[in-house]
Amino acid sequence: MTTLTFNGTDRRKTFRLGDTGIFLALTTIVCIPIFLFLVFPLFGILVRSLSTDDGYGVGNFTSTMSTLRFWLLVRNSLGVSFTTMLITVPLAYAFAYALQRARIPFKPFLRLAVLTPLFAPSLVQAQGLILLLGRNGALNRFLGFELEIYGFYGIAIANALYNFPYAFLILSAALAIADARTYESAEVLGARPWRIFRTVTIPATRYGLVVTCFIVFTLSMTDFGNPIVIGGNFSVLATEIYNQVIGQAQFALGAVIGIVLLIPAVLGKSLERMVSKRQHALVTAQSRNLQIRPALGRDIAASVFAYAMVLTVLSIPLIVLLASFVRLWPYNMTLTLRHYQFDVQNGTAPLWNSVYISLATATLGVLVSTLAAIVVHKFRNSLTGFVSFLAILPAAVPGMVLGLGYVFFFNNPDNPLNFLYGSFALLVILSVYYNHSQAFLITSTSLKQIGATFDEASTMLGGSALTTLRRVTIPLIWPTLLGVWVFYFMRTMVSLSAIIFLITPATQVASVSVLQLSDRGAINQAAAFSVCIMGIVIGCLLLVRGVLWLFGAKSVALIR
Amino acid sequence: MSLVINSLSKHFGEVTALNNISLEVPQGCFVCFLGPSGCGKTTLLRIIAGLEQPDNGEITLNNKNLSQTHASNRNFGVVFQSYSLFPNMTALTNVGYGLRCRRLPKPDIITRSKEMLALVQLQDQADKLPEQMSGGQQQRVALARALAPDPSLLLLDEPLSALDAKVREELRHEIRAIQQRLGVTTIMVTHDQEESLVMADLIVVMNEGKIEQTGTPKSLYEHPETTFVADFIGGMNLLPVRIENGAAYFGDTPVTLAEKTATQNGEGKIGVRPEALTLSAPTNDTAANHIPCEVKSITYLGNLTRVFVSPAAHPELKVTVELHGQSPVPSPGEHLALSFAPEALRLLT
Numbered sequence: 001m002t003t004l005t006f007n008g009t010d011r012r013k014t015f016r017l018g019d020t021g022i023f024l025a026l027t028t029i030v031c032i033p034i035f036l037f038l039v040f041p042l043f044g045i046l047v048r049s050l051s052t053d054d055g056y057g058v059g060n061f062t063s064t065m066s067t068l069r070f071w072l073l074v075r076n077s078l079g080v081s082f083t084t085m086l087i088t089v090p091l092a093y094a095f096a097y098a099l100q101r102a103r104i105p106f107k108p109f110l111r112l113a114v115l116t117p118l119f120a121p122s123l124v125q126a127q128g129l130i131l132l133l134g135r136n137g138a139l140n141r142f143l144g145f146e147l148e149i150y151g152f153y154g155i156a157i158a159n160a161l162y163n164f165p166y167a168f169l170i171l172s173a174a175l176a177i178a179d180a181r182t183y184e185s186a187e188v189l190g191a192r193p194w195r196i197f198r199t200v201t202i203p204a205t206r207y208g209l210v211v212t213c214f215i216v217f218t219l220s221m222t223d224f225g226n227p228i229v230i231g232g233n234f235s236v237l238a239t240e241i242y243n244q245v246i247g248q249a250q251f252a253l254g255a256v257i258g259i260v261l262l263i264p265a266v267l268g269k270s271l272e273r274m275v276s277k278r279q280h281a282l283v284t285a286q287s288r289n290l291q292i293r294p295a296l297g298r299d300i301a302a303s304v305f306a307y308a309m310v311l312t313v314l315s316i317p318l319i320v321l322l323a324s325f326v327r328l329w330p331y332n333m334t335l336t337l338r339h340y341q342f343d344v345q346n347g348t349a350p351l352w353n354s355v356y357i358s359l360a361t362a363t364l365g366v367l368v369s370t371l372a373a374i375v376v377h378k379f380r381n382s383l384t385g386f387v388s389f390l391a392i393l394p395a396a397v398p399g400m401v402l403g404l405g406y407v408f409f410f411n412n413p414d415n416p417l418n419f420l421y422g423s424f425a426l427l428v429i430l431s432v433y434y435n436h437s438q439a440f441l442i443t444s445t446s447l448k449q450i451g452a453t454f455d456e457a458s459t460m461l462g463g464s465a466l467t468t469l470r471r472v473t474i475p476l477i478w479p480t481l482l483g484v485w486v487f488y489f490m491r492t493m494v495s496l497s498a499i500i501f502l503i504t505p506a507t508q509v510a511s512v513s514v515l516q517l518s519d520r521g522a523i524n525q526a527a528a529f530s531v532c533i534m535g536i537v538i539g540c541l542l543l544v545r546g547v548l549w550l551f552g553a554k555s556v557a558l559i560r
Numbered sequence: 561m562s563l564v565i566n567s568l569s570k571h572f573g574e575v576t577a578l579n580n581i582s583l584e585v586p587q588g589c590f591v592c593f594l595g596p597s598g599c600g601k602t603t604l605l606r607i608i609a610g611l612e613q614p615d616n617g618e619i620t621l622n623n624k625n626l627s628q629t630h631a632s633n634r635n636f637g638v639v640f641q642s643y644s645l646f647p648n649m650t651a652l653t654n655v656g657y658g659l660r661c662r663r664l665p666k667p668d669i670i671t672r673s674k675e676m677l678a679l680v681q682l683q684d685q686a687d688k689l690p691e692q693m694s695g696g697q698q699q700r701v702a703l704a705r706a707l708a709p710d711p712s713l714l715l716l717d718e719p720l721s722a723l724d725a726k727v728r729e730e731l732r733h734e735i736r737a738i739q740q741r742l743g744v745t746t747i748m749v750t751h752d753q754e755e756s757l758v759m760a761d762l763i764v765v766m767n768e769g770k771i772e773q774t775g776t777p778k779s780l781y782e783h784p785e786t787t788f789v790a791d792f793i794g795g796m797n798l799l800p801v802r803i804e805n806g807a808a809y810f811g812d813t814p815v816t817l818a819e820k821t822a823t824q825n826g827e828g829k830i831g832v833r834p835e836a837l838t839l840s841a842p843t844n845d846t847a848a849n850h851i852p853c854e855v856k857s858i859t860y861l862g863n864l865t866r867v868f869v870s871p872a873a874h875p876e877l878k879v880t881v882e883l884h885g886q887s888p889v890p891s892p893g894e895h896l897a898l899s900f901a902p903e904a905l906r907l908l909t
Contacts (some may be wrong), residue, residue: 405846453642453644454638454644454646456611456631456638456640456644457638457640457644457645457646458646458657459610459611459631459632460609460611460631460632460634460636460638460659460706460715461632461637461658461661461705461706461709462632462633462635462658462660462661462662462709463632463657463661464632464661467661471646471657471660472646472648473646476648478645516781
């Protein structure tokens, strides 16, 4: 029989920083950088927009808003965004519906293929469209069409293609949740498929639909890459900021438009959050999952539509890929690798810069956003709500606006942090805080799923909050953290609008190179750069997917 | 050497979870907090553990006030309903967790963890992860983990309610045996009266944030003081009676009690266990402890037969009679008399 007396001595230090002390320390570590790198730069824009030659006032606003051009830009932006929304949302809904509610061959391929726009900077959509439908595009050149793609419709179509995966991801999630019982009841009551769709499917996904509309609208309002490439003489608010600030050094004007762009973004985000809060409780513990039964007509129609949609989405990266391999699109179509020599500008330096910045951003971003999520979820107290608000604040800030804020705040010689201006470090920090809210939310969800009992079990066994984190929480959520890392890496690789104001010749990045090469008409080299960006992103995704697979963590979503 | 709870209260918003609870748990005792869900028993356990803070009142252990001691420094072991083994650790590492938190030397941790696994008869499962073990095994590991740092108090929060019936029965006896072997003071929360009768030295029956009655299983079963306790433990027939000049009447039938009858006139209730009732041929209305009744329905349960009858004086009542062995079983509609011994009756508040 074993002896049950136990002579071990507790060797914990008698003085330990209490959990309250740890909380205060961590809160400070989380909040100070958010103020420095998010709140103050945003204030910077506000201050700049309000400072006139004779002190502070609304002079810049009144003078901007009294011009006809401003209202023309507002009309253009609203018109393009509204059109994009009208194209994207129904198509994405139909595509998500086809994938979730019909039997289609090779669904995983379709699902992945439709997400490819996320692997490239937004301007690649415009780039591909020009190669396809532009003056020297495939259709005009080889099939004898006479399409004019530059301008309103070019932007709307490019935006629609770029926003499609975002819309699809939300709508797909909304359609994935279905309570089989309501469908069975409708069927038993004699409802025909169309009526069931109108009375059961649509109402059950209406929140998802509303949220998607907000997101697509806001993305289009604030997107910069597509309109700058394909807009031609058609200007929108986002391109106007760039032209005013970079082209004409009209900083006050840029600041005013930045504030104006912030309005739809903040409104959209607030409405989205209001709506999502009501989304829950549609599915209860008693719900059963919907089984998709075969229906030949529906399945054929859904398959045809889904494959046509995927073909459309894929046509962009494919034509960019093709253009990167031909000598001179579209005049000399012989295949060549010469565009991959990158003998223009800084050679491959911008590409490597992008990779380094993305690696640094991903690593720092995981640390920063995880720390914020831990402070909010593991150390609940009266400051929690405020910290949580700060953590999700970036979701409502368009990349261009934040980038502009950085210019105003860090380019100020009186700012002690002025030394950061023009450095890689500032690009990394900007990317970390620009994507902070999503990373924070992903980690938060994961932390919430772990539940409180492990924390309590650890506490009762004598573990401090930090011991629990180190030994239990982090080991449990590492796959999610790796997912956040990939998310940061991907977003930073393809980011354009946020960093465009901050890059210098020494800190040139790949996405800006694509823009400048397109601008100069070097479309083949631009295409090669885009292909490299996509290749690196896809390679990183495959690598991390492989690592997760090796460790048996297969259910982590990497593409968001 | 005991845990003393003094005037403890706890509110969640408008809801009173605990209302002025005072209690003493003697050293080495196995105490059950028994009550329906929402009675405050889990809240009381969590306050003792230090996972919740009381609004008022204090807890002392061996005369030391615990209010300033953080949960992680109380050296209490807890077993949760949901096992809550760390999914990223093996059985052995789970058991050693508390010892690692106390920074014990590594060899000691391994020796002690193995001993504790042997104590719950899982020495051969040391390298299994929680997901590779059955619910019963996981809960055994959780028990070993809670006991490994030699806690001064063991707290069990409905430890068996997630398990299926057979495993639950086994573990009841095992937990009780281990507790007695180690002599560790233990508090268990449960809503299962059978569980508490089998395992506890002392049962604290709780209802709506208050303690209804505290006592040994036998004393609670045989001498319930309130209708709640009478009904909650073992099931009891409650008969409304009228008290007149020190005598009790059910309808017109005089009822004789072995205990002292309340002297105050008015309404009261007497409780009588189903197995203490017998059915006999009807007699005249006024014979003491003989209540005329009609048989309503019969449920045959193998080792016993339950007969449900309605007394003629209170036809709305359904009184349960349990007949064992070879007793003759009546038929529905028969008119009989319920009879009972004065010793079997309890006057309840």
